[in-house]
Amino acid sequence: MFVMTLAELIVVLEEENPEALLMEPREQFDACIVGLGYRFHDGPLAMYSADKVIGALMEEGMDEEEAQEWFDVNVIGAWLGDGTPVYVWDDEMLCDTSVASATCVSHVVPKNCRERGL
Numbered sequence: 001m002f003v004m005t006l007a008e009l010i011v012v013l014e015e016e017n018p019e020a021l022l023m024e025p026r027e028q029f030d031a032c033i034v035g036l037g038y039r040f041h042d043g044p045l046a047m048y049s050a051d052k053v054i055g056a057l058m059e060e061g062m063d064e065e066e067a068q069e070w071f072d073v074n075v076i077g078a079w080l081g082d083g084t085p086v087y088v089w090d091d092e093m094l095c096d097t098s099v100a101s102a103t104c105v106s107h108v109v110p111k112n113c114r115e116r117g118l
Contacts, residue, residue: 037086
């Protein structure tokens with residue numbers, strides 16, 4: 001199994017789907033990306049850990065309730081077109097995303113990326 005780094009994942013997004021949106025500010029939210037997601041004819045898309053996004057909001061000064069409400073309304077509740085990211089809760093992943101070096105199913109490089117040598 002080949003595991004992508006965040007930098008490699010961003011390259012795949014830029015090359016395969018330039019319309020894929022990334023949460024801003026990138027310095028705050030890039031660390032919340034846990035893999036690539038796909039939706040019917042859309043993909044690859046950035047896949048974020050909902051738990052990490054809420055944690056990042058709390059680090060900026062929101063309490064847990066405020067962060068959860070902001071996430072529900074302004075993040076997961078927002079449709080920004082076909083490039084809208086995908087969100088997943090950590091307890092729904094096949095790995096522990098709290099461990100920086102975790103090998104996650106969500107990080108497995110899709111076959112078309114492996115064929116291109118990414």
